[in-house]
Amino acid sequence: MKKIIFTENAPAPIGPYNQAVLTGNTLYTSGQIAINPQTGELVISTIELETTQVMENMKAVLDAAGMTFDHVVKATIFIMDMNDFAKINIIYGSYFNEKTAPARETVQVACLPKNVNVEISMIAVL
Template sequence: MKTIINTPNAPAPIGPYNQAILIGNTLYTSGQIALHPKTMELVIDTIEAETTQVMENLKAVLTAANMTFENVIKTSIFISDMHNFAKINAVYANYFNEDTAPARETVEVANLPKFVNVEISMIAVR
């Protein structure tokens, strides 16, 4: 059975999708960008601030599904400039234990929604 996960603590979807879908014990999050959930304004002052907002948005979605970053088994990171990888990775690393960190791919893309610099999605399992 498909359960829709939506929380006011993460940005409202800006299209025909939900923040996450729970199927059984597996959670599939939509990609999150650095929209502040209360103002829906982009947090793009620095790549570090942008990445932090993305991760906090994902944390809110995980929390709404009664999960944490420890439940995450796979992440997909999309970035607009591979030169930002080290800074994005440094922020991302703050949210995971290196010994139990999830599988992941990082892909440079031509453009992202609202022309942001980073978007991240996750798969988590209870």
């Protein structure tokens, strides 16, 4: 059985997908980009602010499922430019305890939705 997770504190889906799906004790999130859920505007003035908005959106989705970043077991980061990796990594890392951080891959891609610079998805377990 699956339960659809939705919160107004993260950007609403703009297609045939949901913010997250909970099945059993495992949460699968859709990728989050840097849309401010209150204004609908992209936050892309710097890669640091963009990454922070992405992580805050993810935090809202996790919270809607009754979880925190401590529950995350796997993360995937898609970036437009690998030269931004260090800056993204600093912001991303500030949301986790380094000793218990999840498994992760970071992949440079050719294009992301709305031409953003970073998108992150996660898997979390209660």
